[in-house]
Amino acid sequence: MKINPKTVTFTINGENKTFITEPDEKLLTLLRREGYKGAKFGCGQGNCGSCTVLMDGHAIYSCLLYAMQAEGREIRTIESVGTHDKPSEFQQELIDGGAVQCGYCIPGMIMSATALMENETEFDDETVREYMDGNLCRCTGYEKIWAALRRVLDRQEAKSTK
């Protein structure tokens, strides 16, 4: 049960934090206000995926969720994935594969792919499409994003069948 209606407490990228909020504030707004700006505003309607973050390991549209709904949950954002010195495997493949054009969709794509890799063990094309279909990209035609992801997934599959 929430004690204080003006605050929300949840784990963000591994840290437990309390934030001031309002009942009608969206999680995306709170995150961006608090400096987690990797999640982007694209539509605010749950249609584009550029605001995708993970809640308890599942990809969600943070523009649809009220911040209060994150109470007690575990939120992860792009800020928890990779650094300049050590990008994640998928990030590196995206960079090397020329898959990042304007980049606006990319953090959301990476969070959806993270959910995919953590929740599934088999990565047939249909499963991958299911996870990635909610992330729109207008620049790339998805071709190189798909290829980069496929390379990562194929390696993971090869490892787990060894």
Place this chain on the structure above:
Amino acid sequence: MSPARTANFKQVSHSVTKVDAKQLALGKDSYVGDFAPPNALIVKMLGSPHPHARIISMDVSRAEKMPGVKLVLWHGNVPRIPHTSAGQGYPEPSPYDTFIFDTKVRHVGDRVAAVAAETEEQAMAALAKIRVKYEILRPVFTIDEAMAEGAPVIHDEPDAYVPIPIPYEPENNLVAKVGCQTGDFEKGMKEADFTFDDIYETPYAQHCPIEPYTSLAEVDSAGRLVITTSTQVPFHCRRIVAQALGIPVQKIRVIKPRIGGGFGSKQEVLLEDIVALVALRTGRPAFWQLTREENFRYGRTRHPIRFRLRMGVKKDGTITAIGMDCWNNTGAYGGHGLTVVSCCGSKVLPLYRCENIHFDAKVLYTNLPCGGAYRGFGATQAFFAFESTIDKMAEAIGMDPCEFRRMNHIRVGEGSPIFAALGEGKEGVPMTIGSCALTECIDQGAEAIGWAQRTDWREKTGRYRRGIGVACLMQGSSIPHIDMGGATIKINEDGSFNLLVGATDLGTGSDTILAQIAAEELCTATDKMIVYSSDTDMTPYDVGAYASSTTYLSGEAARKAAADAKSQILKTAAEMLDLAIEDLHCADGHILNADGSKKVSYGDVACYALYLKNQYQIIGTGSHFTVKSPPPFAAHFTEVEVDTWTGLVKVLNYVSTIDCGTPINPALCEGQTEGGTLNGISYALTEEYLFNQNGKMLNASFADYHIFSMRDKPPLKTILVPSYEDTGPFGAKSVSEICINGPAPAIANAIYNATGARLYEFPFTPERVLNAIRSVKA
């Protein structure tokens, strides 16, 4: 092409990593929205509920008193200076028919008043308190209504005018007209064995960058206005804001950070004047980001165009006449209207040899959303009509459609009377083709799609029928004698360079390719370049990202700047080594003598020049304008499956070939082509503005205006077919726009090959396709 010339390239013609890829993949602060300070006022706009109305009176006093409200802007408290929001060269070939706020509204969503408040909620609450009394005027929704006798006049304000000497008749809702005749069109039609006369219609569509229009303005400590904005045209933006507000250019700095896609939509100044006014009047930062709905309604669109295409062909395949009439619906404001229809002719008609050409175009106001620049820029619309009729001609004379195109397409050394006749707001520039690999594009694309197995539609039976279609394309590379780009490059102690370019990377990768070009010229590695682009205080001028100009035009500016810096490096190295400049050359970031026995690194040269002797800053600069606009060429192929019971069209396979000259960065060229192609497929199959009887868009969200997702994507194959354009940097032309022109005609031709049904209008929705199938005579 000339493999010998390209074989030695060390930086260009390689898929170098995009310079900003990592920061974007890590989600670092990069876009306008990421830089809005916490104390920024939030701006919201009251959009017109009416398509055409006069504002009789307006009361903003209650809104001004609402909590958190710092400013309400409306026609009563802003300067009234006619301008255009179209970001084009100056003076613009677009009418000055726009005011910050006007006493008239001309489309649903048009500006009425803006509120700046502490929070978005407060701004929204205040908008609801603005009282406006409208006199509703009869709206104009179609080009026929716009041209009708006694039609309502959309721009009846006396102060609108066009700043260059071209026809402008707002009393007739006519934004512009343009035409040209070469040879004798009527005679050409008479000489033909087969003639065609068809009407084609192309629809409204939106660019849909995932980042909506976003702008931020602040007044800095020195009292100057700093606008950070998602624009494709930072320098035009500065000029237009200065004009609209009546303040000096000197007072304004425009910064373009990373941009979340534009595709032409952000070649427009739609938000910047408002945030600028708010910042100047309140002294507070002002932030405005459109909602997705506003992005559809108030943002720019692709101009819908009606074509009448008349063409004649002889049995031997000679094209005897081409006649294209266009009626362009530019919506409520005339920006880009003339130039878009000009490109319907200039970027399309020269593709095939023909002497007898008639071209005539009219641009008309309506009370619908405003057309603007959109990747492909008129060529996209016109190629749908043109390549459909080309297919009909091939069939009429019993020639293979690929063969017919191979036989007729323009070749190296040839010109077209159209190049000289049609420019952008003035006459064009005569030009002969210096590079063209279209035949190879057709050959390789045909091979990849399995053209040899293609059969006639009459042989096909069953519910699901497959067909293969082709379309050939061209575009241009920059606007000759109008566009200009500049670059500056300076050296640092470790042999790295700051490359400062006016050119505008909106996600396309131009920062990277300009770095590659500069590095190639300087014989150093691309990662030695620190690129900074598009800041009107810090970088040289550039027209911005449009007209497929950046690689060809700004690329040459970067190359010249690098060459300038190189000659200074050589001079200093000669002094250091006590050798003649003629005896020295550059390689891998060093200056060496012929046998390599004496050498200094660029870092050594920089330190010498900065600290040791005859000190000076090694800094090169270059500007470039072009006298040509060499077309890239492309052949697109697709295989589709048509469900003849439901009319559903599925793209099974899509092959895009492209001759962009030297691909400066092959991976990025492919990426441009894949993205543009999928955008084009989406446009051909699903994207559509639906309006109610009041001219209000009904489907202003990604839920209802469907753009292709990863699941929708068919297999896309891109084949780069290099040529070498002597006038471009290291042989390059352009890549960005051409690819979006192919899907509508290629898919139309494939649907025909599957079913015998010819589509004259798209998107190819099941309903339209089914109707067309039903009217096929067995």
